[in-house]
Amino acid sequence: DTGVSQDPRHKITKRGQNVTFRCDPISEHNRLYWYRQTLGQGPEFLTYFQNEAQLEKSRLLSDRFSAERPKGSFSTLEIQRTEQGDSAMYLCASSYASYNSPLHFGNGTRLTVT
Amino acid sequence: AQTVTQSQPEMSVQEAETVTLSCTYDTSESNYYLFWYKQPPSRQMILVIRQEAYKQQNATENRFSVNFQKAAKSFSLKISDSQLGDTAMYFCILSTTGNQFYFGTGTSLTVIP
Numbered sequence: 001d002t003g004v005s006q007d008p009r010h011k012i013t014k015r016g017q018n019v020t021f022r023c024d025p026i027s028e029h030n031r032l033y034w035y036r037q038t039l040g041q042g043p044e045f046l047t048y049f050q051n052e053a054q055l056e057k058s059r060l061l062s063d064r065f066s067a068e069r070p071k072g073s074f075s076t077l078e079i080q081r082t083e084q085g086d087s088a089m090y091l092c093a094s095s096y097a098s099y100n101s102p103l104h105f106g107n108g109t110r111l112t113v114t
Numbered sequence: 115a116q117t118v119t120q121s122q123p124e125m126s127v128q129e130a131e132t133v134t135l136s137c138t139y140d141t142s143e144s145n146y147y148l149f150w151y152k153q154p155p156s157r158q159m160i161l162v163i164r165q166e167a168y169k170q171q172n173a174t175e176n177r178f179s180v181n182f183q184k185a186a187k188s189f190s191l192k193i194s195d196s197q198l199g200d201t202a203m204y205f206c207i208l209s210t211t212g213n214q215f216y217f218g219t220g221t222s223l224t225v226i227p
Contacts, residue, residue, distance in 0.1 A: 040220075042205055048214075099145065099146065099213070100147045103151075
């Protein structure tokens with residue numbers, strides 16, 4: 001168990017640029033979740049995958065956000081035309097496909113949009 | 115709809131003392147799990163303790179224990195012999211068979227030396 005890894009740890013970008021984050025889940029886990037967290041707040045659900053299928057996407061998520069999980073392994077989260085309001089910590093978590101399986105979180109990617 | 119409420123945004127405790135963090139939830143599901151997670155400043159969120167709804171016995175993990183009151187839909191976390199390393203944001207999380215996790219807003223705990 002090498003844990004969930006996220007890359008990069010920090011990203012600074014200018015408004016209007018596109019950014020892409022990567023998450024490598026625990027290899028045995030078939031579920032992968034993306035969350036967004038702002039300072040002092042709890043994580044906000046963005047989307048989740050079971051294997052390669054994206055099963056749910058938050059209605060709050062704008063069309064500028066897209067996520068993929070090709071081959072059911074790592075996942076990428078892309079934000080197009082970034083806005084200052086996108087500045088946040090983006091967390092990835094993985095678990096087994098069971099409601100009693102806890103989430104294992106990565107260290108997150110902190111995005112700053114200037 | 116599932117909801118999780120943590121009514122204490124901030125708490126503090128003296129080192130070596132005991133503190134209890136509150137959490138209430140609402141769900142119509144009969145099968146569910148409850149978790150407490152800890153997020154230290156600028157660090158990874160980690161699991162502290164978990165409780166299955168069907169188990170009446172309260173879960174315990176070393177200095178951490180829960181008081182699970184199913185009828186009242188209450189799931190509080192007790193931290194005994196508080197240590198400086200317990201300073202963190204604590205999240206109460208509900209997991210149901212619908213494949214989703216529902217987060218409380220968190221309680222920021224500070225352990226005072």
